[in-house]
Amino acid sequence: MTRPGDDKIFARASAIIPRGVAHVRLDGPVVTRDFAFLVLPRFTLLAFSSAIEPLRIANQLTQAPLYRYRLVSMDGAPVESSAGVRIEVDQGLEPLSRETTAIVCSGTDASQAADRRVLAWLRDHARKGGGLGAICTGAYTLARAGLLGDDAPAVHWENRPAYRELFDVEPLQQIYVIGRKHFSCAGGEAGVDLMLALITRDHGPKLADAVAEMCLHSRRREASATQKKVYPSPMLARNPAVARVIAAMQANIATPLDRDALAEVFGHSPRHLERIFRAVVQETPKSHYLGLRLEQARNLLSDTTLSILEVAIATGFNSRSSFSKAYKHRFGQSPAKTR
Known part of the structure; x- marks a missing residue:
């Protein structure tokens, strides 16, 4: 930050200060x-x-x-x-x-x-x-x-x-x-x-x-607010089988479905599921499913008092260590650091 009159940073620039009706009294010094x-x-x-x-x-x-x-x-x-x-x-x-x-x-x-x-x-x-x-x-x-x-x-x-x-x-x-x-x-x-x-x-x-x-912005969202997982309606309408697979994943976070079970929901072979899913979602079914589980885990860590082991079990991991490893690989920090 610089104070008014400091070195000629932005020598050709000046702060834009339009006039308006609303006013907020600034507590503290003016720092640019x-x-x-x-x-x-x-x-x-x-x-x-x-x-x-x-x-x-x-x-x-x-x-x-x-x-x-x-x-x-x-x-x-x-x-x-x-x-x-x-x-x-x-x-x-x-x-x-x-x-x-x-x-x-x-x-x-x-x-x-x-x-x-x-x-x-x-x-x-x-x-x-x-x-x-x-x-x-x-x-x-x-x-x-x-x-x-x-x-x-x-x-x-x-x-x-x-x-x-x-x-x-x-x-x-x-x-x-x-x-x-x-x-x-x-x-x-x-x-x-x-x-x-x-x-x-x-x-x-x-x-x-x-x-x-x-800004007519209803509330200040914290950094921890997550983006909504969006699947455009036209995409899902054109690929109803993929939509069924995603819905099945979302409904089975604690007890993840295996490859064959997802293929059964899809209605074709596991290999065909892999090819179509990657083309539509730009991600493999395995990676996408893991992402859904870890996003749920992060929400639980942020919004509940469940222990790390309880969160791991709630999102389909068999041990705290396997959960922590997958979590850190995806988010760059341990589950404990999220809290």
């Missing part, structure tokens, strides 16, 4: 925090605006320069979003101040949106101690730059199988995560929740709640 949103080709407008608008609203409500932000592109030229809308930016890949947090905003071209120049720019910023963030599929770029390590980011449910395949890390099912060195959110309107969490850290829940009200 700087963000640089790197917008990559075909970034998603919804995720981007969900992240940037709460910052503008916080400034407006307090009539103070709490947040200062600028837009960056790979070459300083306008960038086209996934919706075909082009936006102007403030700069290209010039170096950022150490006090600035660089946020990568990506979208439909997740794995190849950034070139080598972008990866080098991010690595240089990280070496200087600059903060990092990712919106929607921006986590792909941070992972390609080697800046996430073994940390699991929050990635949109649609992109989780591909991320797992590319980086051999199970992305989080939760809507956002804030770590020591970086943060990420799954896209969509989760950017609002992420920024509300940062505003809460910076200026307290009173301002964050007021920003949420201005």
Whole structure:
């Protein structure tokens, strides 16, 4: 963070402070925090605006320069979003101040949106101690730059199988995560929740709640809130047998069905089930089933007082050790650390 009048970070930028009717009295000193949103080709407008608008609203409500932000592109030229809308930016890949947090905003071209120049720019910023963030599929770029390590980011449910395949890390099912060195959110309107969490850290829940009200955001969701497991109706309508298998998995978490039993529900051979399920869901039946069980386990750990062994048994594991191993492999932390 920087205080007004400090070094000329963002020399060409100033905080946006529109006037409005609502007002929130700020308790404490005015401290300006700087963000640089790197917008990559075909970034998603919804995720981007969900992240940037709460910052503008916080400034407006307090009539103070709490947040200062600028837009960056790979070459300083306008960038086209996934919706075909082009936006102007403030700069290209010039170096950022150490006090600035660089946020990568990506979208439909997740794995190849950034070139080598972008990866080098991010690595240089990280070496200087600059903060990092990712919106929607921006986590792909941070992972390609080697800046996430073994940390699991929050990635949109649609992109989780591909991320797992590319980086051999199970992305989080939760809507956002804030770590020591970086943060990420799954896209969509989760950017609002992420920024509300940062505003809460910076200026307290009173301002964050007021920003949420201005966004017509009914409540501030915690990072632990999980994305809904969505199976589009058209997909399931075209593949009713796959829908039956998924329903059978969801109904048999404590006593998992074996491969042959799932094939019987499917109505064809296990090999045929494997092929069709992978084509439709982009995941093997075994991996998908395990994911459902572990998501249920995480919910039980977060929302109940059941022991770890009881949670293991409730989600179909024969021992605490086998459960803990599978849980840590998928989420990057032990069951005990989730509590």
